[in-house]
Amino acid sequence: MRVVVTGASGNVGTSLLRALAADAAVDSVLGLARRRPEAEVAKTTWATTDVVDGDLAGHFRGADVVVHLAWLIQPSHDQFAMWRTNVVGTERVLAAAAEAGVGALVCASSVGAYSPGPKDRQVDESWPTHGVTTSSYSRDKAYQERLLDLFERDHPQVRVVRLRPALTFKREAASEIRRYFLGPLLPGSLVRAGAIPVVPKVKRLRTQGVHADDVGEAYRLAVVGDARGPFNLAADPVLDADTLAGLLDARPVPVPAAALKAGAAATWRLRLQPVSSGWLDLALQSPLLDAGRARAELGWRPRRSATEALGELLTGLRQGAGADTPPLDPRAGGPLRRGEFRTGVGGT
Numbered sequence: 001m002r003v004v005v006t007g008a009s010g011n012v013g014t015s016l017l018r019a020l021a022a023d024a025a026v027d028s029v030l031g032l033a034r035r036r037p038e039a040e041v042a043k044t045t046w047a048t049t050d051v052v053d054g055d056l057a058g059h060f061r062g063a064d065v066v067v068h069l070a071w072l073i074q075p076s077h078d079q080f081a082m083w084r085t086n087v088v089g090t091e092r093v094l095a096a097a098a099e100a101g102v103g104a105l106v107c108a109s110s111v112g113a114y115s116p117g118p119k120d121r122q123v124d125e126s127w128p129t130h131g132v133t134t135s136s137y138s139r140d141k142a143y144q145e146r147l148l149d150l151f152e153r154d155h156p157q158v159r160v161v162r163l164r165p166a167l168t169f170k171r172e173a174a175s176e177i178r179r180y181f182l183g184p185l186l187p188g189s190l191v192r193a194g195a196i197p198v199v200p201k202v203k204r205l206r207t208q209g210v211h212a213d214d215v216g217e218a219y220r221l222a223v224v225g226d227a228r229g230p231f232n233l234a235a236d237p238v239l240d241a242d243t244l245a246g247l248l249d250a251r252p253v254p255v256p257a258a259a260l261k262a263g264a265a266a267t268w269r270l271r272l273q274p275v276s277s278g279w280l281d282l283a284l285q286s287p288l289l290d291a292g293r294a295r296a297e298l299g300w301r302p303r304r305s306a307t308e309a310l311g312e313l314l315t316g317l318r319q320g321a322g323a324d325t326p327p328l329d330p331r332a333g334g335p336l337r338r339g340e341f342r343t344g345v346g347g348t
Contacts, residue, residue: 001026003223004063006051006093007070008044009033009325011173012108012165015216016067017041025224032059032070037325051089056096065104065223068093073180076268076276076346079136086140087147094151097158104159106222107148109230111166111208113141117287119206124290125164125230132285135278161222165215165233166208166289169309172323173212174316175330182317183273183345184337191317193249201241201252202260204284208234209306221298232289235302239310247311257284274346 003020007013008031020026021042029044031037036048047059051070060066070093072085090107097105112135115128131142145162152160169177178186190196210233218233237243241252257280265277294300304312315321322330333340 001064001224002028002030002062003065003067004030004032004060005067005069006032006056007068007108008046009035009037009039010069010327011168011170011176011212012215012219013069014039014041014172014323014325014328015170015212016069016219017044017216019213019216019220020044020223023220023224030059030063033326035326039324050085051092052084056092057099060096060100060102063100063102065106066093066097066102067106067108067219067223069108071108073137074274074346075343076136076274077271077344078347082136083140087143090144090147094147098151098155102158104161104223105151106161106163106219107144109145109148109162109164110137110141111164111232111234111286111289112138112282113145113164114287116285119204119288121288122290123287125232125293127287132278132282135282136276137279138282138286159226159228161227162230163215163218163222163233164230164289165218166210166235166306167239168210168212168215169313170212171312171316171319171321172328174313175320175322175332176327177313178317179274179333179340181275181279184333184340185272186317188318188320191248191314193247196248196250198253199241199245199248199250200255200260201245202255202257202284204257206238206240206288207283207286208289209239209309210235210302211304211309211312214300214302214304214309217303218294218298218300221300225298227297231294231298231300232291233294233300233302234289234291235304235306235309237306238288239306243307243310247307247314268346271345271347276346 131138
């Protein structure tokens with residue numbers, strides 16, 4: 001089996017490559033990335049291309065399965081740039097897969113594709129995927145779902161799988177997650193027990209997590225199996241302010257959602273941190289996921305709890321951990337994180 005992976009050098013991509021390398025059914029993997037990584041993975045060769053303007057069909061020819069992971073989180077102040085990669089890039093991947101005669105497409109969707117939902121129970125894959133309108137990330141994910149709907153209608157011979165994971169963590173992704181979501185002003189030394197005295201506790205701020213290696217395993221199962229359709233991916237338990245406070249030995253303090261949102265909006269506009277308040281809207285409104293279908297039809301079982309995955313991320317943040325690919329490189333922000341300040345936090 002020959003597999004091609006777009007966005008192969010990121011958080012989930014690097015975990016997937018390791019999972020595919022260990023599978024006897026997989027003969028070779030072509031990892032596509034905008035910047036060629038130095039990392040070497042068994043069975044994997046690298047090619048440099050961009051889903052926005054690269055020759056995707058040429059790379060896809062002869063592939064049994066294409067896994068589409070390429071997605072931009074930043075620059076948050078340039079939504080057109082993100083749209084071109086996320087939406088136009090997905091359109092081009094789908095067109096190239098059809099042109100190349102690929103037999104199966106496994107696509108990275110997200111909890112962020114879902115419409116607002118409950119926090120006191122879990123929803124399955126039938127929950128509407130129209131996104132949270134105030135989040136550009138969520139809007140793009142919802143648009144991607146509609147593109148996949150049309151692709152499935154027009155190409156019924158192609159097996160299409162959509163994986164919708166919760167927040168995805170691992171130690172090696174800590175530097176990337178810090179750059180994309182926390183910004184250059186957070187000292188890693190603060191991410192330890194006792195250093196942060198309080199954690200804001202906001203009503204409905206309850207979410208789920210999963211380890212990137214467990215997500216990579218779900219993708220492997222989707223690649224080598226015969227499953228079709230959408231699958232939620234999440235590990236227990238649900239994560240909230242009490243969970244984070246316990247990991248940091250901090251005290252949860254009730255804070256109105258409006259106050260937290262106003263602070264996020266102001267600090268984003270001032271480029272003090274890289275995410276807009278739409279991310280908080282997404283966290284407050286997205287539903288909790290029932291991963292029962294992945295367990296029943298993919299045979300997927302997360303090996304790590306959500307708390308373990310989050311704890312591993314916090315350790316990585318404290319240590320400045322990363323990996324040998326451009327997105328995960330702990331040196332990507334430059335000495336003293338000057339590169340992040342020079343380009344504008346959340347900028348291009």
